[in-house]
Amino acid sequence: MLAAVADSPGRLAEVLAVRDVAGPAACGVGEVVVRMVASTVNPSDEVTVSGAYGSRTSFPMVPGFEGVGVIDAVGPGVPAGAVGRRVLPLGSAGAWQQYKRLDHSWCVPVPDDLPDEAACFAYINPLTAVTMVERFCPPGARNVVVTAATSAIGRHLAELLADRGVAPVGIVRGTPGRTVADPSRWRAVIRTDEPGWRRRLRTLTGPRGVEVAFDCVGGGVGADVFAVTAADGVFVHYGLLSGTPLPAECFTGRGARVELFRLRDTVQQDGGRHLPALFAPVFANLRRGRLRTAVTRRVGLSELPGHLKSPAAGQAGKILIDPQG
Secondary structure (H helix, E strand, C coil): CEEEEECCCCCHHHHEEEEECCCCCCCCCCEEEEEEEEECCCHHHHHHHCCCCHHHCCCCECCCCCEEEEEEEECCCCCHHHCCCEEEECCCCCCCECEEEEEHHHEEECCCCCCHHHHCCCCHHHHHHHHHHHHHCCCCCCCEEEECCCCHHHHHHHHHHHCCCCCCEEEECCCCCCCCCCHHHCCEEEECCCCCHHHHHHHHHCCCCEEEEEECCCHHHHHHHHHCEEEEEEEEECCCCCCCCCCHHHHCCCCCEEEECCHHHHHHCCCCCCHHHHHHHHHHHHHCCCCCCCEEEEEEHHHHHHHHHCHHHHCCCEEEEECCC
16 A cells, blocks of 8 residues: 655655555454545644654554544454445544554544534644634633634634634734735734734733733743733643743743643543544534534645645645545
8 A cells, every 4th residue: 555654753745745655454352444535634644754752663664643534444343334334434544545453443433424624623733723713712711812813723723712602812924925814803913023012911801910810932932921911810822833932931830720621632532432422512513513523635645745845835725645546
């Protein structure tokens, strides 16, 4: 079968190659083989291939944490009726190949009424946004800040907060051509490349401060948002787009409570048994046309390395990978 393989850690566009590899071995007890029908590239793939998680990553590896496929074969202990079922094969990387073998418990059934291009993106950003809002945004909270507001997950958070009557303040870098998807969902959008943005943030958040902050930037911007978060508020830190950690003073216990959210911890905590319930609100939102991801280009698996090296790879929106192409 064809697989996209990273032989060593490094920049994704430089170390990825597509080649013929041995197909999956026969299924063991409780295992299935999933024929991948769609996958995509997520920042988590780039971070993993970079070698950032050296203690739990070995090379060569097949990246791809997000995708949808159809169960093609089952091992002992798996109901024969599972064959032909469309699923999200989670629990590990490996979506950038034509077939993936894994334990059946890590396969989340996909509702029949969701198309592949919606189901393919159901995992990382939507599930993170839904889980964080449900866990950390209490009823009645109104003063909320979201960093990286132009990102896909920033858009998802604004959608979910709107259901609670909350219009958050968005923080953006001011990258040319990048704007929030729906300005009506935001109380204000502040650009960090503009003079006086910190003063404006303090004015908007008021003397009491922010009740809930969702930060995936870290570094100086994250520290500035932490500084205006109320002492009885919560600062949810779930990413490091700046590449710079939050300053140590954010973790002294003086000030807002800091919650370090990692989707992997939530997904991995129960061996996959809780996954259908975890995804239920995500699928419900997708049915309503919410939490959707714009697909800007479709590429076959064999085209993926070339696409990652092209200028189009940096454009807004996501690609949809056809693993069979």
